Amino acid sequence: MLKLDESLLSGLPPFSRLSRSQIREILDQASSRRYEEGVAIFREGHDADRFFLLLDGYLRVIRTTPGGEQIIVLHISPGQLFGIAPALQRDTFPATSVAAAESIALSWPVRLWPEFTAKYDGFATESYKTLGARLGQIQETLTEMATQAVEKRVAAAVLRMVNQSGRKTEKGIEIAFPVTRQNISDMTGTTLHTVSRLLSAWEKAGMVQSTRKHIVVTDPHRLVVLSNETG
DNA sequence: CCATTAAGCTAAA
DNA sequence: TTTAGCTTAATGG
Incomplete structure (x- = not known):
């Protein structure tokens, strides 16, 4: 596994209040992976065994409607957490994520989520904040689509x-x-x-x-x- | 107003 | 050369 630099996370909201050694701890538990354009990082309904952070690239988040159509509900940009099923109290992914461009993401096993939220100051509040904003945006898009x-x-x-x-x-x-x-x-x-x-x-x-x-x-x-x- | 069908064009693999 | 992405026109709800 390659050594990741602390500066990758130090500026991002969920990590901004953390010390250098805490960020080091988090990075040492992360896996890094590259995804080609068009490749799915994970699929809706699958077992959510990890949660993710996008380092570089862009993702499309796709959800299947009850009618069976695939709709793109939002995009993820660098620096954002995604696939955070544990924050939703879920053990499967609520949506599919596909690389819209070549992308690089970090991920951690879900068993670390409770530890992260408990141990790292600001991690939980910042994560739930982005989650809330995202749900709001999805709602807005859906009502817009209907009206x-x-x-x-x-x-x-x-x-x-x-x-x-x-x-x-x-x-x-x-x-x-x-x-x-x-x-x-x-x-x-x-x-x-x-x-x-x-x-x-x-x-x-x-x-x-x-x-x-x-x-x-x-x-x-x-x-x-x-x-x-x-x- | 908008979806569907269908045909033709062009850049990229 | 084949295919994916795009355009345009015609038709009909």
């Missing part, structure tokens, strides 16, 4: 990805991981054709610029306006 018009939903989904992963370029703000039209339709409950048409229209209007699996938002403000419109 809002398609164009508004797609605009909101693109903006969410920009907010999570946006980096500035000469052209505008780009989504930092590969996204297909199909992916966006899986986030918004529409078809890839509709997403394609919308992106083409927005491109003509000068709001976005996109090539395959790559989107740059050139006029975020107008997209925000679209996402707030009533129709």
Whole structure:
């Protein structure tokens, strides 16, 4: 096993209050793994034997609805804990996680969760905080999907990805991981054709610029306006 | 308004 | 060369 550097965790919320030696302790119990784009880290319903932290890359979190459709409920960015079934009092994973780009994640056996929350100051509160924020975001997305018009939903989904992963370029703000039209339709409950048409229209209007699996938002403000419109 | 079907194009594997 | 991603048009709910 390779030696991981303490600086990997020292800046992250669940670990920010910990001493160097405590972080060392945590790292010494972690496994590190790399995942190719498209590979599942774990699948919904499977035995949750470990919990995870994303060091690098981006993940799609996918849930199967009662109807059997797969929807992308959110994305995970570097520095976030994920697959924390123990925090939900569950022994199976509530969703599937797939690498949206090549990614690196640390993981620990679930039996360490009670120890971490008890022993490390701030770990529990920070973990539950992100968990709560995430559940809130899922709820928001789901109600949005049920009530809002398609164009508004797609605009909101693109903006969410920009907010999570946006980096500035000469052209505008780009989504930092590969996204297909199909992916966006899986986030918004529409078809890839509709997403394609919308992106083409927005491109003509000068709001976005996109090539395959790559989107740059050139006029975020107008997209925000679209996402707030009533129709 | 939006989904579905279907056909054609192009970049990437 | 084959396939995955994307576009566009036509049709119909």
